[in-house]
Amino acid sequence: MKLNTLFSPEKIGNVQIKNRIVRSATYTRKAEKYGIVGNTLIEFYDELAQGGTGLIISEFIGVDPSGTASAYQLRLDNDSFIPGQRKLVEAVHNYPEVKIAAQIAHTGRQGAHPKYPPVAPSPIPDKNTGLTPRELTKPEIEDLIQKFVATGRRAYESGYDMVQLHAAHGYFLSNFISPYTNRRSDNYGGTNENMARILTEIYDGIKDEVGKKFPVIIKLQTQDFVIGGLEPQQGLEIAKILVDKGFEAIEPSGGIGETQIGTKNAYPSRQIKSPEEENYVLPIVKELKPSMKNCKMILMGGIKNPISAEKFLKEGVTDFISLSRPLIYEPNLPNRWMTGDLKPAECRSCNSCYVTVFTGPVYCVVRRRLEKREQRKMK
Numbered sequence: 001m002k003l004n005t006l007f008s009p010e011k012i013g014n015v016q017i018k019n020r021i022v023r024s025a026t027y028t029r030k031a032e033k034y035g036i037v038g039n040t041l042i043e044f045y046d047e048l049a050q051g052g053t054g055l056i057i058s059e060f061i062g063v064d065p066s067g068t069a070s071a072y073q074l075r076l077d078n079d080s081f082i083p084g085q086r087k088l089v090e091a092v093h094n095y096p097e098v099k100i101a102a103q104i105a106h107t108g109r110q111g112a113h114p115k116y117p118p119v120a121p122s123p124i125p126d127k128n129t130g131l132t133p134r135e136l137t138k139p140e141i142e143d144l145i146q147k148f149v150a151t152g153r154r155a156y157e158s159g160y161d162m163v164q165l166h167a168a169h170g171y172f173l174s175n176f177i178s179p180y181t182n183r184r185s186d187n188y189g190g191t192n193e194n195m196a197r198i199l200t201e202i203y204d205g206i207k208d209e210v211g212k213k214f215p216v217i218i219k220l221q222t223q224d225f226v227i228g229g230l231e232p233q234q235g236l237e238i239a240k241i242l243v244d245k246g247f248e249a250i251e252p253s254g255g256i257g258e259t260q261i262g263t264k265n266a267y268p269s270r271q272i273k274s275p276e277e278e279n280y281v282l283p284i285v286k287e288l289k290p291s292m293k294n295c296k297m298i299l300m301g302g303i304k305n306p307i308s309a310e311k312f313l314k315e316g317v318t319d320f321i322s323l324s325r326p327l328i329y330e331p332n333l334p335n336r337w338m339t340g341d342l343k344p345a346e347c348r349s350c351n352s353c354y355v356t357v358f359t360g361p362v363y364c365v366v367r368r369r370l371e372k373r374e375q376r377k378m379k
């Protein structure tokens, strides 16, 4: 079987992507201390770019020191980070036609930084961190919007092909679009338009700074999987507001830190025991796609099988597919599929990689174990 659609080019805005395979943003914890790009990180992205992915979405990059997950998370909150970021982008652009997006983020309600207490639209205690975030004032929200905009401008100046807002998984921007975490009565809460305002203002701000041609895409929370949280119907209505605004692509996701580990369909699901359970965001994607107009759909979550990916693309269910954990295990996966080895991704969605970033650089525990076994056999 030929994967004609999976390996055909497609555009996001007017940026041409050589195939339909996107690397979904993945925190590697491989930056040097205080968010600086170093050789370890560059080597990691070099390997990814070499592996055949069309568009690499970076790991989440901090817009402000108060919203970072660790000292080893990338930052772009002031201009001094630009030269390092340029080296990262150049390493990817060394491979013909490979594109890279900067994912920009603030940890918001889920921040657990020793120096900066967490902040959020509303002071709702977080059962996962045990902390209650401080409610932001309107001027503080406006200030953080400017920080997202300035980081978008710095991503552009670093040479990134586009920027992705991280508005999922219980982090700052997703806190605004959830009725569980946003109880505000000013113009950043209440109606769907108000809840989405922070996203549309950042979109406008980045476009005003760098011009309309630089695509602004979004990883979008569509379901929280907690009682009183964002449900798919409201998630879809918010997504439509963003389509109308002009966001060039949406990558729907769901689940927050408080979502019980193992909840089906919450990110990153480890309930994938059969091929039927792969592509776990598919129901929402199918509902949203007919309203997408010029906005491109990126289907994410549990994708392992190139034949089903080809089918979804061919049927117009999605424009792109994205992978996170499978590329940690096999950075060369797109090339493997392209050269005719259509075996599904080796990744077992066990989340062992997810656990590694709490204490050190990301790696696939299963792959490392197998490699060690091989080495022992060779001795």
Ligand SMILES: Cc1cc2nc3c(=O)[nH]c(=O)nc-3n(C[C@H](O)[C@H](O)[C@H](O)COP(=O)(O)O)c2cc1C
Binding pocket: 024, 025, 026, 027, 028, 058, 059, 060, 103, 166, 168, 219, 253, 267, 268, 269, 300, 301, 302, 303, 322, 323, 324, 325, 326, 349, 353, 354, 355, 357, 362
């Ligand atoms: C180690 C690890 C780090 C992640 N870091 C991010 C991140 O920085 N930003 C983000 O939006 N999602 C992040 N995710 C979620 C993935 O992008 C993706 O949405 C999720 O793993 C489901 O896709 P998959 O089944 O292909 O892994 C991370 C996931 C893992 C396993």
